[in-house]
Amino acid sequence: MLKDLGVGDGTRAGRASALASASRMYEEEVAGGAIRGIVRGRVAQLMLIQIQQLKADLLQAMDQIDNLVDANRLNVQLVASIPAVLILFWGTRALFLLWSNVRMKDLRLPKDVHAEMSDYLKSMEEVLILANHETDSSNNTAASRGVCLGPKDMGKLLLWMHLYLNLLDYMSPPFPSKNCDSIHQSMQKMLMQGQMSTSRQLELLKVIQEKHADFLKTL
Secondary structure, three states: OOOOOOOOOOOOOOHHHHHHHHHHHHHHHHHOOHHHHHHHOHHHHHHHHHHHHHHHHHHHHHHHHHHHHHHOHHHHHHHHHHHHHHHHHHHHHHHHHHHHHHHHOOOOOHHHHHHHHHHHHHHHHHHHHHOOHHHHOOOOHHHHHHOOOOHHHHHHHHHHHHHHHHHHHHOOOOOOHHHHHHHHHHHHHHOOOOOOOHHHHHHHHHHHHHHHHHHHHHO
């Protein structure tokens, strides 16, 4: 069609210059009178060329857009997966929290439960400290280090341990199971009555308190 207008040689190399010439011819025909150009037939022919070129440009632009989308498909998929990962993470934490509250039959935040468990550990520490008050009056350091809990003090210690371990079981999860098992083992070692002095039990209790404080990092 371009060759028929005398603006090209029909080769792909001269197509760009031929289209530019056809555009200028179209502008001249319209400027010289649209009706005359329609009667002569050149305006219609030039309009078809313009429409064909516009269609070709649109198809080329769509191909470039498709290539760009294909090249960035992985990035788009990664960006789209971020909300799903966040929803899964926070949804799992919320489910664990709800499950622990249902088991305890008490709707509280994990930090509030953690604070109550800290109070139980402090009560256990108080029992062990007060167990040495009789030997403290005699200023016998060796005796105070070797003293063991009596039945009454052991009963108090067991009560606070039971309350603490009960909440610990309810809060696993969201508390890590590995840390909970470690605290359980340390608690069992504290119950070696007649084999561990109160001073040793206090040292072991300090270790348990440090493990308990680490739970805050997971909340």
